[in-house]
Amino acid sequence: MKYNFDEIIDRSNNYAVKYDETKEKFGRDDLIPLWIADMDFKAADPIINALQERAMQGIYGYTSRPIEYFEAIKKWQLEKNNWEVDTSLMSHALGVLPMLANLMHTFLEKGDKVIIQPPVFHEFKNVIEAWDGEVVINQLIEDNGKYFIDFDDLRNKAKQGAKFMIVCNPHNPVGRVWSKEELETIANICIENNITIISDEIYSDIMLWGNKHTPMASISEEIRKHTITCTSSTKTFNLAGLQVATVIFPNVDMKNQYDTILKKIETYRNNAFSIVANTVAFTEGKEWFLEATTYIEENIKYAVDYINNNIPQIKVSIPDSTYLLWLDCRNLNLEGDDLVDFFVNKAQLALNDGRIFGEGGDGYMRINIACPRKILEKALYQLKNAVENYILDKYELISGC
Ligand SMILES: Cc1ncc(COP(=O)(O)O)c(C=O)c1O
Known part of the structure; x- marks a missing residue:
């Protein structure tokens, strides 16, 4: 691959909605933000070069x-x-x-x-x-x-x-x-x-x-x-x-x-x-785009395998398109705001609440996997731990095991 999609890019000076508006939207800023649908990848070299050249012309009329x-x-x-x-x-x-x-x-x-x-x-x-x-x-x-x-x-x-x-x-x-x-x-x-x-x-x-x-x-x-x-x-x-x-x-x-x-x-x-x-x-931009698509496929395979093997309480299907996974969390038995609260305050993840997508969205969360693999690995690990520590514990308490 020519492009390195594993590179973790600091978006703190990027005025990125995904990062800068996490606190406002989710109430805390120590979350891994995998919500609004853009990618945490640098754009294709020809685009960056052309924009630099345009910027250097110095006239923006x-x-x-x-x-x-x-x-x-x-x-x-x-x-x-x-x-x-x-x-x-x-x-x-x-x-x-x-x-x-x-x-x-x-x-x-x-x-x-x-x-x-x-x-x-x-x-x-x-x-x-x-x-x-x-x-x-x-x-x-x-x-x-x-x-x-x-x-x-x-x-x-x-x-x-x-x-x-x-x-x-x-x-x-x-x-x-x-x-x-x-x-x-x-x-x-x-x-x-x-x-x-x-x-x-x-x-x-x-x-x-x-x-x-x-x-x-x-x-x-x-x-x-x-x-x-x-x-x-x-x-x-x-x-x-x-x-x-x-x-x-x-x-x-x-x-x-x-x-x-x-x-x-x-x-x-x-x-x-x-x-x-x-x-x-x-x-x-074709070369970048083809490589980005391959990276996204690899991220999806990784995420789906990880969830199936480690968080079977959450169901996830392989999408045909997009870089979004639609997580069926209904087996976590958390209703509405409680599900969002679990993702934010227990898993420390900022994802989209399925309810915003209307009918059929209740009990679901949407995760954007267009990020470097290490970030995705960390996010899924946090989710697995949260399920083990808070959801499974709760079941044990309820069932008296
Ligand atoms: C299906 C769909 N249409 C439109 C948009 C918004 O597009 P734009 O950023 O070009 O306004 C989105 C953004 O995620 C989308 O998912």
């Missing part, structure tokens, strides 16, 4: 978006997903979440319904409600750690009308890569009911174990006409702080409506550094 910027995305999609994208249907956002907010702002009217599939990225619900939409729940079905779509329920809900369905493709937090057939079934239900699909593909590059991502809009021309695709370089290349994302519209009219809102709220431009990083990432 208003910045336009060169054609190479969108061309780089087009080329990446073609090479990676065999998907031919029209650059004239692309537009910008400060992130996929700002993009979702812009989409709601542009197209949603008070009371319009939007279907989501919890447990899912919590901000979907927040952003719909923030723009006065009504959230419609099509809860995923869990079967022995694997998640499936409840198509009967989706058909019923879709018939009752909705403006959008947000599909998390692939799915955060459960790690599913949806098959082409599953996506096609979703799309057909949406099309029959005149629902526009918003396909959030922010994690789509992080395909593990040779899995293949299917861009929703690539399935057929008919589906493309009903799909807005949200993409980004930020999860793939660990660039979230640069605040950049690209949306691909089904038609010019929708793009124009969206761009009008971007202009009205004056967030039409990129910042100077995001232009450079995004373009270089997609054109020169």
Whole structure:
């Protein structure tokens, strides 16, 4: 490997949300923070070099978006997903979440319904409600750690009308890569009911174990006409702080409506550094990205083996995608806040509480394993000790053994 992902990088001067906001969020700062979804890895050398070069120019004035910027995305999609994208249907956002907010702002009217599939990225619900939409729940079905779509329920809900369905493709937090057939079934239900699909593909590059991502809009021309695709370089290349994302519209009219809102709220431009990083990432970042994916796979194997062998009270499945593990902690028999309290105050870990992801999240915790192996080893060791010292002791007291 060219890159050393084992390197432990001090993020104390990094203004990292994951570290700097741990105390505010979890009440103490002596925790291993494995929550918000960025990586504790340095970015690819070509990106660092290009940013340094840009910084050394010393002029950071208003910045336009060169054609190479969108061309780089087009080329990446073609090479990676065999998907031919029209650059004239692309537009910008400060992130996929700002993009979702812009989409709601542009197209949603008070009371319009939007279907989501919890447990899912919590901000979907927040952003719909923030723009006065009504959230419609099509809860995923869990079967022995694997998640499936409840198509009967989706058909019923879709018939009752909705403006959008947000599909998390692939799915955060459960790690599913949806098959082409599953996506096609979703799309057909949406099309029959005149629902526009918003396909959030922010994690789509992080395909593990040779899995293949299917861009929703690539399935057929008919589906493309009903799909807005949200993409980004930020999860793939660990660039979230640069605040950049690209949306691909089904038609010019929708793009124009969206761009009008971007202009009205004056967030039409990129910042100077995001232009450079995004373009270089997609054109020169492949080696880093492939090595990072391998490291993530190794971390997942390590974590799953460790948990299965040492903490059998917690169930964990191997995800198809993402660098997130969805820990089923229901056998710890701790309810709600008590589970969070256990992770914070006994295991000294800052993870995401499964409840934030909505229906089906109670009793689960999400751990971000995109960190150097030594940190992961320490975190899991702390968890094992906490289970042995506090949970098993409790059982012994209860059962009188
Ligand atoms: C599915 C999904 N969409 C969007 C986002 C937010 O993306 P951004 O940082 O580009 O706003 C996240 C962040 O974790 C996510 O998991």
